[in-house]
Amino acid sequence: MTPGWKCPRRVGFLFPHECFRTTPVGCPDCNNGQVQDPFVSRSDRYGYPDYDIFPMDFTEADGADLVTTSDEFESDMSGS
Amino acid sequence: MPVDVNRLRSEGVYEAREPLAALTDDLNQVQRLASDWHARRKNLAISGALTISLGIIAMVVFVPVGLLLIGGGIWLLYHMKVHPKAVANHTDRCEFGRSMAALLAADTDPKELVTMRLAFEPKEEVLSEGPLNGYKHGTQRLFRVSWFSISAKLYDGTTFSETVEDVVRERKYTSTRGKRKTKTRTRSLIGLRLDYPSERYGDVSALQARMQTEMYLPEGVKVRGVEVNDRAIKAKVVAQAIGIPQLVKANSMLALGIYRVLNLSLQKRGGRP
Numbered sequence: 001m002t003p004g005w006k007c008p009r010r011v012g013f014l015f016p017h018e019c020f021r022t023t024p025v026g027c028p029d030c031n032n033g034q035v036q037d038p039f040v041s042r043s044d045r046y047g048y049p050d051y052d053i054f055p056m057d058f059t060e061a062d063g064a065d066l067v068t069t070s071d072e073f074e075s076d077m078s079g080s
Numbered sequence: 081m082p083v084d085v086n087r088l089r090s091e092g093v094y095e096a097r098e099p100l101a102a103l104t105d106d107l108n109q110v111q112r113l114a115s116d117w118h119a120r121r122k123n124l125a126i127s128g129a130l131t132i133s134l135g136i137i138a139m140v141v142f143v144p145v146g147l148l149l150i151g152g153g154i155w156l157l158y159h160m161k162v163h164p165k166a167v168a169n170h171t172d173r174c175e176f177g178r179s180m181a182a183l184l185a186a187d188t189d190p191k192e193l194v195t196m197r198l199a200f201e202p203k204e205e206v207l208s209e210g211p212l213n214g215y216k217h218g219t220q221r222l223f224r225v226s227w228f229s230i231s232a233k234l235y236d237g238t239t240f241s242e243t244v245e246d247v248v249r250e251r252k253y254t255s256t257r258g259k260r261k262t263k264t265r266t267r268s269l270i271g272l273r274l275d276y277p278s279e280r281y282g283d284v285s286a287l288q289a290r291m292q293t294e295m296y297l298p299e300g301v302k303v304r305g306v307e308v309n310d311r312a313i314k315a316k317v318v319a320q321a322i323g324i325p326q327l328v329k330a331n332s333m334l335a336l337g338i339y340r341v342l343n344l345s346l347q348k349r350g351g352r353p
Contacts, residue, residue: 013186014339015346017235029186046333047296051340 010039016052083109092166092201097193100181100232107181110167110198111174117163118171124163128156166201172324173198173227179328180230180242183335187234194232202227207247215253222249224269237277238342240335244327245269247318268319268327269304272334275312276342283310284345291315295337298322301330313338 007019011029016039024033040052135149202225212218228244249265288308300320307314
């Protein structure tokens, strides 16, 4: 362990975040520092092989025709 | 933390609030217990049936011995109740719980306390009940059983909450041959709610429609609804009788589909993904 060492890589499954490990040795994400971007390199995302690449360009206009949310939204998790 | 075996035995419920690694250990323990109970139930059933059969044969030779054996056999069968059938027959639910822990492990602080509840014999909540037209003595009952829930705070400040419930349609009728029949059809409903920090992701309610259309799910699983506001995303998917492994897959794909859009929103805001 190197004192003060901070991992520069992105890790995570659902979203990228910083790696909190104090050494790459034995790291299952970067495989001892061999993988540059462990977040993108994951291969266990089923139907999302290119998870970090978005097929369409979202714009502010995307929100124009959206469905409104219901009043019960906050409290009702069981409703259909 | 040790598993509350008494509660598991009496109520068929495992519930804990602890780090993900501890939850996984607990679920391994529950699964071992359930497998053990399953084996014991099987042994007791075989022993009980054999003892009763021997008792019936012994009745011909010497009635008191026959009665004793039949009584012993009945006791063995009754003793099966000590090992709850619901827990013994649903070891796959432990697998589902472990998969949830694995899904969240990469994005949750290992010290963060996560709440998980796994019910092996959940209470039935009747949704509707009535006659089944076109069938002799036909009745139909629709009910749901909520058997899984989890709540965890992730690294990004989002609170991840999920419930899984089975919606069961049970039909009972008398067939043309006069036999009483019961047919059931089960659908699983996954309800996912993400209370996201808007200071990180902004208001993603504008992306609701895209969130639904760009979501990939396995065959037999359909989006039932997605609702988004400036603080939370709520999604529901319904799965046909696809089994636990496919349900695990559907679960991951649902979470990935929603987070993909959250990640994009963060990127658009200039945040470092």
